[in-house]
Amino acid sequence: MAIFLTVISVLLLCQFFFTIWNMKQFPVLKPASFSSDEPISLSILIPARNEEKRIEACLQSIVDQRHHPKELIVLDDHSTDQTRAMVERFAETYPWIRVQSGRALKQGWLGKSYACSQLAEVAASNWLLFLDADVRLKRGAIEAIYNQLCTQKTGMLSGFPEQKTGTLFEQLVVPMMMFTIGCHLPVKWVGKSKNPAFAAAHGGFIAIEKTCYYDIGGHEAIKDSLVDDMALARRVKEIGFPFTLASIHPFVYMRMYESGQEVWEGYRKNVFPGVNRNIALLSSVFCVYTMLYLAPVICFMVALLQLDMLSICLATLCYGLGVSIKATIDIENGRTSAMAFLLPVSILSLIAIGFASMKIGLKKEGYEWKGRRYE
Incomplete structure (x- = not known):
């Protein structure tokens, strides 16, 4: 022994x-100044299905930023709660916010990928930032995101938000996502290697340049993938676009699940796929x-x-x-x-x-x- x-x-x-x-190899989003003549524009895109408990805080964190994106579009994916009404209240005050009605789910598609594809269709900016409804932006996040996107110019940016946890099971399991990344994925190779095996992404925070998005086939190319974030990252690397997995927790946080049962069901859906x-x-x-x-x-x-x-x-x-x-x-x-x-x-x-x-x-x-x- x-x-x-x-x-x-x-x-x-x-x-x-x-x-x-x-x-220490993670690129870090850094505080930055913002100029109105930045060469890029940004659309924040949020797919939402029955998110009345989360969407208000998400939108509030965005409107509380010192600078705002060109537009923010929420796709109401056939919600049966007050999700749409909450977004519409924000849209009354902020004209750059609007809500889009989701179409009926097409055969062969998974729900989130189809929602993101519809959002990309109507986005007017050259950078698309897909956020989940449980994501919150900290002060200065927009400037830091713009700074990284201006540096990168094209490709895809993703990262793992700071994870807020409540129940014991959340605290035990949710941080294991970063444990597996930190222990096994050589972060330096994520940015430098074109091998799609060296890819990781978080679906709650994905920024992708529009030309890159359509050149890789958009969400349609991964429409039946349960782990859509990883599939999208692999497509970006396969085609040869720049991909950055950054440390974004100083500017972004979220609570992915709010109960032990949600943790179990959410991770069970993702681990084997x-x-x-x-x-x-x-x-x-x-x-x-x-x-x-x-x-x-x-x-x-x-x-x-x-x-x-x-x-x-x-x-x-x-x-x-x-x-x-x-x-x-x-x-x-x-x-x-x-x-x-x-x-x-x-x-x-x-x-x-x-x-x-x-x-x-x-x-x-x-x-x-x-x-x-x-x-």
């Missing part, structure tokens, strides 16, 4: 140093996670019973390294590091969701989200 734990500790130490280096329904890949990742982050805890308990002090020390070292990796990623993304101590529980939760996602995918039972069923 001591030999096994020694090997694990070496692997975790390497992972720790890689993570520190990797998190997110690895292209590759059983071997998902199983391999979970085996590695079990070995690195769960096995040391089990070894610690066994060593404690056997009074094996060497193994107890090594297991404690392994646990501490795992916690340090998680804490590093949490802190770099504007979160507290307190939940890092529950990393083994987060890993167990993620594995449970992953296998539930795989089960549904293999049995073709269909994933349910916001009243729609997806295959």
Whole structure:
């Protein structure tokens, strides 16, 4: 057991140093001045389906900015609540805001991709910023976004907003999204490599230049993809446009889910499709996670019973390294590091969701989200 734990500790130490280096590779949105003669224009596009609990705060965060986009269009995707009425109230005060009625879902399309495609059709700017209704912009966000887009000129920009969490299950699972990115995706290669394998994006925040958007086929090219953000990023890289995965949490935040059930259903919908329904890949990742982050805890308990002090020390070292990796990623993304101590529980939760996602995918039972069923 001591030999096994020694090997694990070496692997975790390497992972720790890689993570520190990797998190420093993110380009960072920076505060910037704004000039009215900027060579770009920006349309903020928000697909909304029954978002009355979220849309008001989203719009308020945008109108509270020092500078505003050229236009803001919300697509009411057949909402049955007060979503449309809330947007219309904003439109009465701000003429650059309007609401668009969504068409009936076409066969072969998934709901969000079809909504985004309709928004792109009516957008007048040369940059399109797709936001989810639960996204909030902090002060100075518009200027920072303009600054990055002016520098980049074309292609796509995405990033992971600061994640606000409430329930315990949210705190355990939601930050694991950045944990997997920080541990496994060489961020430097995301911008430099044309290989679509080195791509990651967050569907809540995607800015894409209009020429690039239509050259890659728009959302129609990925109309049946459950993980539309990743599919769009891969298309951008395949065609050869610039792609930036930036650190946007200083200017953007969100609360993706508001209950443990939403976390379970949301992640279950994305995990298996997110690895292209590759059983071997998902199983391999979970085996590695079990070995690195769960096995040391089990070894610690066994060593404690056997009074094996060497193994107890090594297991404690392994646990501490795992916690340090998680804490590093949490802190770099504007979160507290307190939940890092529950990393083994987060890993167990993620594995449970992953296998539930795989089960549904293999049995073709269909994933349910916001009243729609997806295959």
